[in-house]
Amino acid sequence: MLEYFSYSRLSTFKQCPAQFKIRYLDGIVNKDESIEAFVGKRVHEVLEYLYNKRKDESITPIIDELFEVYHTLWKDNWHERIAIFRRELNWEYYLALGEKCIAWYYRTYYPFVEPVIGVEQSFDFELEDGFRFIGFIDRVDKTNEGKITIHDYKTGKRALAQKQADNDLQLSIYQFAIENEYSTETDVSLVWHFLQAGSRVESQRSDVQKLKHKQDIIKRAKSIKSHIANGQVFEAKESMLCNWCYYWKECPSKYTANPYSGRKYT
Numbered sequence: 001m002l003e004y005f006s007y008s009r010l011s012t013f014k015q016c017p018a019q020f021k022i023r024y025l026d027g028i029v030n031k032d033e034s035i036e037a038f039v040g041k042r043v044h045e046v047l048e049y050l051y052n053k054r055k056d057e058s059i060t061p062i063i064d065e066l067f068e069v070y071h072t073l074w075k076d077n078w079h080e081r082i083a084i085f086r087r088e089l090n091w092e093y094y095l096a097l098g099e100k101c102i103a104w105y106y107r108t109y110y111p112f113v114e115p116v117i118g119v120e121q122s123f124d125f126e127l128e129d130g131f132r133f134i135g136f137i138d139r140v141d142k143t144n145e146g147k148i149t150i151h152d153y154k155t156g157k158r159a160l161a162q163k164q165a166d167n168d169l170q171l172s173i174y175q176f177a178i179e180n181e182y183s184t185e186t187d188v189s190l191v192w193h194f195l196q197a198g199s200r201v202e203s204q205r206s207d208v209q210k211l212k213h214k215q216d217i218i219k220r221a222k223s224i225k226s227h228i229a230n231g232q233v234f235e236a237k238e239s240m241l242c243n244w245c246y247y248w249k250e251c252p253s254k255y256t257a258n259p260y261s262g263r264k265y266t
């Protein structure tokens with residue numbers, strides 16, 4: 001039984017229906033995670049700390065404080081099931097990569113005077129009857145004039161090109177969630193911060209684009225529902241991305257565990 005949808009559920013289904021079934025229908029959870037995901041979570045937590053300090057205490061932490069928070073979070077959350085696919089790299093490389101992301105963000109946006117109304121803001125709404133979506137938005141700003149900006153932090157290597165951002169469904173879902181929450185008719189802007197690449201991309205959706213994106217999102221969600229209702233096979237789609245999948249034991253196309261998981265680091 002699938003109670004709700006999210007952007008990551010839609011994209012997992014598109015990337016590999018078998019992985020979708022293992023994770024979201026069979027409910028199999030394992031502790032494995034990629035080092036890239038681990039770094040991304042820690043950097044997001046540091047930016048959450050930064051904006052909560054600004055929002056709740058009107059304090060701007062110095063960058064050394066952010067690095068200290070980052071190192072503490074790294075140590076407290078490190079575990080034995082973190083996988084490094086690129087064997088030529090080690091955990092020190094990734095620790096420094098997170099620092100680089102934080103340093104770029106700090107340099108670029110200091111002194112952080114944005115009109116923040118939400119940090120790691122959760123949402124839960126029906127995009128259409130029977131299609132409930134949940135998720136978290138990294139940051140939401142709202143000016144006195146009512147203009148809303150939705151921010152998303154990315155720590156991956158590649159930045160989106162403008163056209164990709166204009167067609168991105170993840171932030172369209174966020175926009176629908178925010179419009180649902182604030183019943184806003186005002187302009188909503190979408191901003192991606194690519195921390196590793198050191199760049200920022202912005203987009204705004206026209207009414208025509210919004211309609212199209214809504215149709216695309218619902219079409220994908222319907223396809224999942226009909227797979228379940230009709231007992232269709234959730235096909236295993238092998239690709240390069242299998243290297244970052246930790247469900248090899250459950251996967252119908254693999255017969256071992258992912259060789260990169262459970263590696264011991266010195």
Ligand code: SF4
Nearest residue numbers: 016019237242245251
């Ligand atoms: S290993 Fe590859 S094919 Fe198998 S579930 Fe994971 S992503 Fe899909």
